Amino acid sequence: MSADVRLTVNGDPVVLPVDGGPLLFVLRNRLGLKATRFGCGLEQCGACVVWIDGEARFSCTLPPEALDGAHVVTAEGLSADPVGRALLEAFEAEQAGQCGYCLTGILMSAFTLLRKDPRPGRPAIVAALDRHLCRCGAHGGILRAVERAAARLAGRDA
Numbered sequence: 001m002s003a004d005v006r007l008t009v010n011g012d013p014v015v016l017p018v019d020g021g022p023l024l025f026v027l028r029n030r031l032g033l034k035a036t037r038f039g040c041g042l043e044q045c046g047a048c049v050v051w052i053d054g055e056a057r058f059s060c061t062l063p064p065e066a067l068d069g070a071h072v073v074t075a076e077g078l079s080a081d082p083v084g085r086a087l088l089e090a091f092e093a094e095q096a097g098q099c100g101y102c103l104t105g106i107l108m109s110a111f112t113l114l115r116k117d118p119r120p121g122r123p124a125i126v127a128a129l130d131r132h133l134c135r136c137g138a139h140g141g142i143l144r145a146v147e148r149a150a151a152r153l154a155g156r157d158a
Helices: 023-030 075-082 082-094 103-116 122-129 139-153
Strands: 005-011 011-019 049-052 054-056 070-073
Touching: 011 023, 049 103, 054 103, 075 082, 075 103, 082 103, 082 139, 103 122, 103 139, 122 139
Parallel strands: 005 070
Antiparallel strands: 005 011, 049 054, 049 070
């Protein structure tokens, strides 16, 4: 059965007929937003994480019908937000990543953290990113990038 779902995605209002697939498929296949990745499909790797109404949420199992009226931000929308811009610049400066497959989900969890707490310590950053799998071993650079973004947002040099 098809239903219309109204969302705001990266600042743009969208009305979507939903055909039973998860939000991840709607973002990628209907809206052409390819940054959000399919990883495990079981909410265990974090590649599919997006920001929804202030929370980092897995999109691989989330039915869009449950999100009518929600505001969604994907990695494509980060540059429109000062926190997102700080993260993108810090990840580039730190060369935080290797293959990049996990990075969009990690960016979205870091974005959520810094929107809630612009001055997190290392333990808070580790806790926010703990559910993400990165098989390349880029963890050190990723942590430094989030710390750099937080320092910039606090007005300190990184």
